[in-house]
Amino acid sequence: MKTTPAVGTPLSRIEGKQKVTGTARYAADYNVPGLLHGYVVNSPITKGRIVQVDTIPALAVEGVVEVLTHKNRPGLAWFDLQYTDMDAPPGTVFKPLHNADILYNGQPVALVVATSFETARYAATLIRFVWEEEPFDTCLQNHPEKARPAKKGFATALRPPPPKPTGNFEAAFANAAFTVDADYRHSTEHHNPIELFATTTIYEGNGKLTIYDKTQGTINNQLFVANVFGLHYKNVQVLAPFVGGAFGSGLRPQYQLFLCVMAALHLKRNVRVVLDRKQMFSLGHRPQSLQNLRFGADATGKLTAMSHLAVSETSQFEDYTEQVVAWSHKLYPAPNTLFDFKVVPLHLNTPIDMRAPGGCTGMHAIECAMDELAYRIGIDPLQLRLLNYSETDPSTGKPFTSKALKTCYLRAATQFDWFKRDGRPGVTTRGNKLVGYGMATGIWDAYQFPARVEAIITAEGKLVVHNATTDIGTGTLTVMTQIAADAMGLPVAAVTFEYGDSKKPFSMFQGGSAITASTGSAIMVTAEVLKKKLLKKAQSIPNSPLKNAGMEEVIFTNGTIRLRQTPRQAVSFKQIIAANNGKPIKTTRMGMPHAIKLRKYTKATHSACFVEVEVDKDLKTITVTRAITAVAAGKIINPKTARSQISGSMVWGISKALHEETILDEHLGKYINTNLGEYHIPVHADINTLEVIFAEEEDTLINELGSKGVGEIGLVAMPAAIANAVFHATGKRVNKLPIHFDELL
CATH class of the missing domain: 3.90.1170.50 (Aldehyde oxidase/xanthine dehydrogenase, a/b hammerhead)
Known part of the structure; x- marks a missing residue:
């Protein structure tokens, strides 16, 4: 009698058949007369x-x-x-x-x-x-003296300025028992989604x-x-x-x-x-960046000082910024901190967000510095992170709405057999390969944007939901259908989610791993109002068994409203619409972040990544042979699409660490590998065993769903984990991404 819950079910994509059979039409696929x-x-x-x-x-x-x-x-x-x-x-x-x-x-x-x-x-x-x-000037490392603070303005709410310093960093660093002082460099990357940019x-x-x-x-x-x-x-x-x-483009x-x-x-x-394809390299990109990190710890391994300074490129006409330097103090407590982020205007197009903007840049440097510090102290890298683990946000003192990072560490480490490895660099071999193991932490903001949803019960007793959001391949259509089905007590087959149209109710752009929380929460809010409307109309039907029932006394299941105590007594959605003279019953509501309630909390997703690499002893070529990522992201709406998001992010992490780089000729001021033949991305032969673990994490505060986004959290830890594994395999630190084999010769 009850509808089988859709949320939590690994449902295949509703539009999947259209995509694999070629019937899905993209921006340049529409036949238009006289075009x-x-x-x-x-x-x-x-x-x-x-x-x-x-x-x-x-x-x-x-x-x-x-x-x-x-x-x-x-x-x-x-x-x-x-x-x-x-x-x-x-x-x-x-x-x-x-x-x-x-x-x-x-x-x-x-x-x-x-x-x-x-x-x-x-x-x-x-x-x-x-x-x-x-x-012209196009090369970041040639012009560090031009670095200046970025201007503030519209859309900087998602890119706040660097955190203010605390304590006395310089004195604490000078007196630390163990220190790391390291520079990191990230090359330019360009978005290369399969669909070309097109407008009809x-x-x-x-x-x-x-x-x-x-x-x-x-x-x-x-x-x-x-x-x-x-x-x-x-x-x-x-x-x-x-x-x-x-992916942000x-x-x-x-x-x-x-x-x-x-x-x-x-x-x-x-x-x-x-x-x-070549012209797509004239659009925005992930910017070049230079970072300096100085971490200090006491004799026990507790962090006492953290400094993170970053310089990134922007254009001559706009100030593009990313949140690069704030992540370390959201993860690790230290009483003395110093953070700064500056930009250098260059004669290049304005950079734009690329999957986990700022996060994967900053976390690579942070987690490589933590790994280097662990080896300086002589402590296991995971143990160092557990020693400096904080249940609250160290940067603000606020509790997290939820944080199951420790569960991520332990589950992934156990499955990876982390504690069985020989921690000495350069000693583990497999045939002609040096074998290395590395790990890193991931963190990403749990965003939610305002969203407006219209929900309609049709004459057939089915549900139609409208919202202007897009689906960029993340499974949004499927996930929203699942959320709506459960919210109204309907099977998935009785729900239609209509989207991708500016005429439909408001949605922000799809980015920041925010749409499930945003539109999904709006669906929940709208469904509650719609259910009250349906019950009120059901009560007006002559001899209605629901006449005196309150919302807490009924259940919505399988297209009916039933009395909770005597479920045989029910009124169907079809009957309700018939009593409404056949007119659909609908409502439109706005879902909003719980801004006031959540002021007292920090919202974040977390992950832990463990990686095995093989490095050829003679050629120094690097292969990621195995990787495990454990993610804590609240309620997972669809384990199948969520797993795809994480594994796709892990592939991108491999790409960022070992392959992906747009080469800039500073004498010509142009990118020279503007094609998929020379802009290297992983192919099937580069990708081996990838495993995804979802940690149990109940979050009753974050939104109506208790869900956080998973689009970016799978990427932020991977590059550092790979770089750390390369060090463990070879004994050599390479702090420039991507890592090329010649740097290991």
């Missing part, structure tokens, strides 16, 4: 000006409709005022085709619009530019647009387009029902959206703009 195709021309110089541009040869090509440059672009856009989006950092946002100035290599300088993509691409090669080049704009007339876009935030891009082009919000609809990966509107909409409005035609 024109745009091709972007990018600047080959890094800094300077366009002196002359000749578009006549391109316009002479049959099928070319228009060539837009700064010379002839329409005045429709809001060029003369500051405009922004919900994820914009402080500064002056980049405006494509605004003027003749070149701010970074790869900057879009023209858009060719033609009747076919191939024609537009060919015509783009015929445009003749005359450039005036100027000196359908010109509806009368200032109305329907836009299919690769984005993580339909409403964010709706606001952007409406503001920039002076359109009414209700006349701009942004759709993203399927997104082929994003789709949080901000990318320039192909701007150019596509500009062309559609200018020509009053339907237009599509798709960036090729």
Whole structure:
């Protein structure tokens, strides 16, 4: 009689068949009548000006409709005022085709619009530019003297300034029994989701647009387009029902959206703009960073001093920041601390968030410093972390809403056989391979954003839920369907979750591992109101067995409302809607973070990662042969999709530690490996045994679900665990990521 609970069930993705059979349509897959195709021309110089541009040869090509440059672009856009989006950092946002100035290599300088993509691409090669080049700076380590504090502004709430110092760090460090003073360097990484960035704009007339876009935030891009082009919000609809990966690259509107909409409005035609793989390297990226960590401990191994200083790149026109330096004091108590984060403006595009922004950068340095400190003291690296374990947030003194990190440590260590290893570096071998074992801690914020949900019970007694969120491949559609099913006491098959549309109720962009907590909690809030409406209507039915029942006296199960004490007495959702003259019963409510209640607490997810590597004795090639990650993230809504999120993050951790790097030629001011042939990412042969453990963690405070996000927590500990394992295998510390084999020769 009762509905089988959906939450906690490892349900396969609802849209999975569409994706694997090719019937899922992405931003560039929509057949639109009379479609024109745009091709972007990018600047080959890094800094300077366009002196002359000749578009006549391109316009002479049959099928070319228009060539837009700064010379002839329409005045429709809001060029003369500051405009922004919900994820914009402080500064002056980049405006494509605004003027003749070149701010970074790869900057879009023209858009060719033609009747076919191939024609537009060919015509783009015929445009003749005359450039005036100027000196530029693109290499972070060459300009540390230019580091300055980042400006504060919109969207910095998620990127707070460095924590204030405590105690007297310099004196404590000088007097510490054991110390580590180490520098760390991270190279540039670029997002490479499988789906290329694309926009299809359908010109509806009368200032109305329907836009299919690769984005993580339909409403964010709706606001952007409406503001920039002076359109009414209700006349701009942004759709993203399927997104082929994003990982932060789709949080901000990318320039192909701007150019596509500009062309559609200018020509009053339907237009599509798709960036090729090389052009995707002209978008934002994970920034270069330099870090210095100084940790000190007393004779017992207790931390007495922690300093974390970081310098990162930003553009000349915006101040992009990340939370890099705050993590150590959220994990480990030390009475004397010093933290600072600065940026160096370079002649590059503004960096953007990439999975676990700041977290995987900072935690790599922190956890490698902890590992080095453990070897200095002569203590097991895990034991050092347990010795400095804190049940409360050391940086604030506040308790965590929940923290099962110790469970993560012990379960993963036991499954990994950590305590059976020989702790001496460079002595464990397997044939011609040096074998190393490393571990690291992970922490990530448990974000929740406001979200609005509409829930409808239809004439068939089924539930339809509306929200504007996207699903970037994380399983959002499936998880939201499960949450809604349980909230209303329905089987999953009776629930439809409609999303990826800016016309639907409000959602922030999908990022920060926040959407399950945000939209999921909003579903819970809305469902409670909807259930009360249904019960009230059920009570008005003649001879209703529920006439005098309160909410605490009934249960919602299998599409019915039943008396808790006498469950045979029931009214079905279908009967209720019939009594409502066949009209659906619906409600819309906003889910909000429990800001006031949670002021007294710190919210975080935690993880522990254990890694085995093999290093070839002769070639020094590194292979991650085994890795285990244990995660504490509250209630796990769908173990199958959550496990996929963690294992995918672990793969990215391997990539960051050993493979992934965009090479910057400082003399040309450009990236030189802008393709998937030379931008190295792991292939199947690089990935071996990956195991995921979910620690039991009940959190009754964090939100209505008791759930925390899992998109990023699986990544933050992996790079450090791998670097520590490489040290254990070889006895050599490599503090630059990615680790190349030649650094071990």
